[in-house]
Amino acid sequence: MADTDIGAETDDPLVREHRIKQQAAQEQRRDAVVRIVRQTVTFVVFLGLLAGLYSGYKAFGQSIDDAQHDWPVVGSVLPRTDDLNMPPVGKIFGQFGETPGGRDRIYVHILFDEAIFTLREAFAGFMVGLVIGMVIALALAQWRRLEQGLLPYVIASQTIPLIAIAPIIVIWGRKNFDVFPWEWQDWMSVSIIATYLTFFPVAVNGLRGLQSPRPENQELMESYAASWSQTLWRLRLPASLPYLFAALKIAATASIVGAIVGEISAGVEGGLGRRILREAFNYTTGPDRLFASVLGAAVLGIFVFLVVTAVERLVVGNQPQESTT
Structure with missing residues (x-):
């Protein structure tokens, strides 16, 4: 008798609709969390990439400046760098x-x-x-x-x-x-x-x-x-x-x-x-x-x-x- 009542409750259209809405809401919340995490990770990775490119070019330009001569083609096109015109990333954030x-x-x-x-x-x-x-x-x-x-x-x-x-x-x-x-x-x-x-x-x-x-x-x-x-x-x-x-x-x-x-x-x-x-x-x-x-x-x-x-x-x-x- 109890099993019959449970089955009847499960077959109730209103109950099924309520459960479907709950599942949909849970999926939306889960998708929102995943989206936020993905966007945050992407932003951090992209920020790290920019910092790496900045530091890499600074080191490259510094080497040109320390050498006191232009490298063929590249050294005459790209400007030289030092701590005055390109401060280190650590000092900027510090x-x-x-x-x-x-x-x-x-x-x-x-x-x-x-x-x-x-x-x-x-x-x-x-x-x-x-x-x-x-x-x-x-x-x-x-x-x-x-x-x-x-x-x-x-x-x-x-x-x-x-x-x-x-x-x-x-x-x-x-x-x-x-x-x-x-x-x-x-x-x-x-x-x-x-x-x-x-x-x-x-x-x-x-x-x-x-x-x-x-x-x-x-x-x-x-x-x-x-x-x-x-x-x-x-x-x-x-x-x-x-x-x-x-x-x-x-x-x-x-x-x-x-x-x-x-x-x-x-x-x-x-x-x-x-x-x-x-x-x-x-x-x-x-x-x-x-x-x-x-x-x-x-x-x-x-x-x-x-x-x-x-x-x-x-x-x-x-x-x-x-x-x-």
Whole structure:
């Protein structure tokens, strides 16, 4: 009798469905762990490979410099190296634990504070660029003639060198934006520079995503007499998510670049840009600190990329990703 009850419980469709869902959830968690481990191992191996190539070339260039003559062909093409222009990898990573200038804080803590400062500026520029880019994408997707007339100017805006436009934005911000209720701060100019690099990939890829639904799907929405807003929320925006997140990965890292360049131009007191500039001025006395600060900027860029990737997996799931080209 007991065996019959167990068999009946096992044959219950609801029980089987529950077990299938549990197994699927376990497999997803296992796959996620395997993926994270694989990506971590790949990153560490690749980082070790880069460090090995760096150290190998440094040793090779040092041998050329010590020989005081150029090797045939190779020695005349590849530059010589020494500890000043290529500090040892050990000294670069060891700098993170040093206390420069007699301070009571190690260098990695200093870089962390500078990175937080830069991240705030970049985040403000990223959010403003996201809004501007999506507004442009929505407008171009809605009006075909506007796309034909405005899109070339959107593309042309990215041909202006950032190093040229950054000082202009800083000067305009200091002299022309005092009409706001608050006093204009230099970090706001830095965020605008980050916005300048952020809006473009969002606008272009957002437009591509909004135009990606198949004609038959759009005709189906029209047959249901769906309004423009209903078509947007139920068809166009969901279809554009893979395209949009592909653009957001580029925009997030570009906002870091824009913030760093803006900090150098605006003369703000903090941030990785100013830190890199300070270490460049003191390069002859501490070249390893400049390399360490640049490495810190790279880590910040990787961090924001991973954050966007994590959000993408939560929102989009396993849909195929689209490129920005």
